[in-house]
Each structure stands twice: as structure tokens, then as C-alpha cells.
Amino acid sequence: MREKTTSMTSAHKVVEVHVDPADTDRRWSDDEDVLAALGYKAEFKREFSLFTTFSVSFAVLGLLPSFATTLLYGMGYAGTAGMGWPRVLTAAKATEATS
Numbered sequence: 001m002r003e004k005t006t007s008m009t010s011a012h013k014v015v016e017v018h019v020d021p022a023d024t025d026r027r028w029s030d031d032e033d034v035l036a037a038l039g040y041k042a043e044f045k046r047e048f049s050l051f052t053t054f055s056v057s058f059a060v061l062g063l064l065p066s067f068a069t070t071l072l073y074g075m076g077y078a079g080t081a082g083m084g085w086p087r088v089l090t091a092a093k094a095t096e097a098t099s
Contacts, residue, residue, distance in 0.1 A: 035042070074083045
């Protein structure tokens, strides 16, 4: 473990911060130093269970029938022109917004 000393200007105290050796190659901000001195360790677990994976897959697969339904109405009421031009205009707006 290495110790890093940080001064807190508002309280005029010197805080001893113990840093995990695995994180020594990473730069720490002043906020992270203060949080570490208070005993807070930031953790974000990137683990998905089988149920979570299935739920997300099921939700995404539920979109496919809805797209097919809207395509059916577009073809029936507006024809191919009603389905083609909105896509071209949307693509043009999307490229305009991203540039």
C-alpha cells in the first residue's frame, strides 16, 4: 500500500489516503481522494445473471414484431413512397444532428 497525502482547503486538515496497489497507474482526482479518506470505495459490478441476460434478450426480441406491424400499416396506407421518403429525411436529419 502506498500513502498519499492530500490537503483539504475547506477544513485545513491533512488527510491520509491509502490507495490499492492495483490502482497506482491511475490518476486520482481530489474528489476521489476525499471520498477514499471518508472510507468510500467506488464499485460497479459488471456482472449479468442468466435471468438478466434472458430478460434483456426477450425485451429486444419483442421489438421485431412491432416493427413488422408498423411496416404493414405503412405499406397499406402510404405505399412505398410513404415508407421510403420518411427514412431518407430521418437519415438526413440524423447526419445533420451528428455533425
